[in-house]
Amino acid sequence: MSITDVLVTGGAGYIGSHLVDALVARDYRVTVLDNLEPQVHRSGTWPSYANPRATYVRGDVRDRSVLEPLVLAAGAVVHFGAAVSVGQSMYQIDRYVDVNTRGTALLLDILVNAKHRVQKVVVASSIGVYGEGAYRCATHGAVAPTIRPEAQLAARDWEQRCPVCHEHVVSIPTGESKPLYRDNIYSMTKYHQEEMVLLIGKTYGIPAVAPRFFNVYGPRQSLSNPYAGVAAIWLSRLLNGRQPVVFEDGGQLRDFVSIHDVVDCLLLMIEKSGADFLPVNVGSGDTVTILEIAALLRRLLGVDIEPQVTQTGRRFDIRHNTADITRARETLGFEPKVSLEQGFSELIEWARTTPDVAEDFFDRALDELSRKGLLVS
Ligand SMILES: NC(=O)c1ccc[n+]([C@@H]2O[C@H](COP(=O)([O-])OP(=O)(O)OC[C@H]3O[C@@H](n4cnc5c(N)ncnc54)[C@H](O)[C@@H]3O)[C@@H](O)[C@H]2O)c1
Ligand SMILES: [Zn+2]
Numbered sequence: 294m295s296i297t298d299v300l301v302t303g304g305a306g307y308i309g310s311h312l313v314d315a316l317v318a319r320d321y322r323v324t325v326l327d328n329l330e331p332q333v334h335r336s337g338t339w340p341s342y343a344n345p346r347a348t349y350v351r352g353d354v355r356d357r358s359v360l361e362p363l364v365l366a367a368g369a370v371v372h373f374g375a376a377v378s379v380g381q382s383m384y385q386i387d388r389y390v391d392v393n394t395r396g397t398a399l400l401l402d403i404l405v406n407a408k409h410r411v412q413k414v415v416v417a418s419s420i421g422v423y424g425e426g427a428y429r430c431a432t433h434g435a436v437a438p439t440i441r442p443e444a445q446l447a448a449r450d451w452e453q454r455c456p457v458c459h460e461h462v463v464s465i466p467t468g469e470s471k472p473l474y475r476d477n478i479y480s481m482t483k484y485h486q487e488e489m490v491l492l493i494g495k496t497y498g499i500p501a502v503a504p505r506f507f508n509v510y511g512p513r514q515s516l517s518n519p520y521a522g523v524a525a526i527w528l529s530r531l532l533n534g535r536q537p538v539v540f541e542d543g544g545q546l547r548d549f550v551s552i553h554d555v556v557d558c559l560l561l562m563i564e565k566s567g568a569d570f571l572p573v574n575v576g577s578g579d580t581v582t583i584l585e586i587a588a589l590l591r592r593l594l595g596v597d598i599e600p601q602v603t604q605t606g607r608r609f610d611i612r613h614n615t616a617d618i619t620r621a622r623e624t625l626g627f628e629p630k631v632s633l634e635q636g637f638s639e640l641i642e643w644a645r646t647t648p649d650v651a652e653d654f655f656d657r658a659l660d661e662l663s664r665k666g667l668l669v670s
Contacts, residue, residue: 421480578617
């Protein structure tokens with residue numbers, strides 16, 4: 294039986310809403326469950342981009358009376374409803390664990406104990422489950438260093454060192470088999486979500502996939518949410534005529550993947566079985582430093598504002614992490630198509646025409662981190 298009805302939790306959010314559009318365009322019947330979390334949806338109403346051909350239900354993923362009937366009506370469940378900030382998760386621990394971990398537990402409890410016809414569960418995981426990316430030591434080959442010691446950060450010695458010989462190591466693309474570790478509560482909850490969904494999927498024969506999103510960028514990303522991705526934060530700073538703040542020396546390597554490529558990959562996960570029961574990296578496969586991202590934004594915006602490179606760090610930050618997307622390519626036939634130049638031009642075009650972007654809450658968020666002692670002095 295093929296899938297006709299898809300439930301997307303968190304479907305009013307950034308990634309979910311793009312997926313909803315793509316699903317509707319492919320004639321799926323789509324239902325969104327979203328509680329319109331005030332930090333993301335400041336108007337408190339459904340966003341203007343809500344798809345008229347989808348059904349929207351306002352409710353919480355932790356509320357069984359709402360979630361259960363929606364799950365029972367679905368052929369596939371895409372579970373994106375979550376609290377999503379690394380920094381904030383370090384002081385709103387109860388909320389993050391409750392929404393993310395318990396919300397997912399409830400979904401699985403329903404799948405195991407009620408009669409359903411769900412043939413696919415896709416749960417949003419994250420680059421965060423890796424902690425640091427993969428590295429190579431000249432002497433010891435592939436190594437997996439963890440968080441940098443405070444004294445190293447205080448000495449502004451930003452590059453990772455080999456856990457065996459303590460020499461500097463070089464970043465290499467991270468594959469799904471890299472040993473995992475989590476250094477913040479948000480990433481722990483993403484790990485719990487992925488592990489629980491894959492375990493229950495395997496145990497009960499419900500095909501499940503856990504996309505590990507790298508840095509997803511594109512239209513609808515919340516620009517006024519200071520906890521959102523770095524590209525969005527810098528864009529709102531630059532549009533406000535202010536310097537983007539770059540932590541450490543700006544040499545951090547990342548993988549920025551366009552929302553359109555992410556949606557393509559998610560459709561493959563829903564429609565194909567190649568990645569069932571696996572975590573799968575979702576990235577562009579290309580590597581860029583965050584200083585290069587700042588420069589690209591500046592050039593495309595045509596503004597003359599240099600970034601402020603702080604030479605300080607946040608305690609929970611990783612140095613490098615870039616995606617090895619071999620698994621997505623081989624199991625799903627995934628091929629990213631959008632270049633950084635195209636993708637960021639689109640992001641900027643959207644930001645310029647969106648009234649919501651003007652506000653810049655970054656300083657307040659930074660103060661909060663500082664007061665909680667999460668910045669390296
Ligand atoms: N954006 C990225 O780069 C990225 C990277 C890694 C993982 N992810 C994951 O992808 C998923 C989607 O992220 P996004 O960037 O679209 O975030 P988003 O904040 O734009 O969307 C999340 C949506 O979930 C809703 N939500 C929050 N709590 C809820 C609850 N208790 N009940 C029902 N709905 C709730 C919010 O209102 C929002 O619409 C998340 O699970 C996130 O952890 C995103
Ligand atoms: Zn070594």
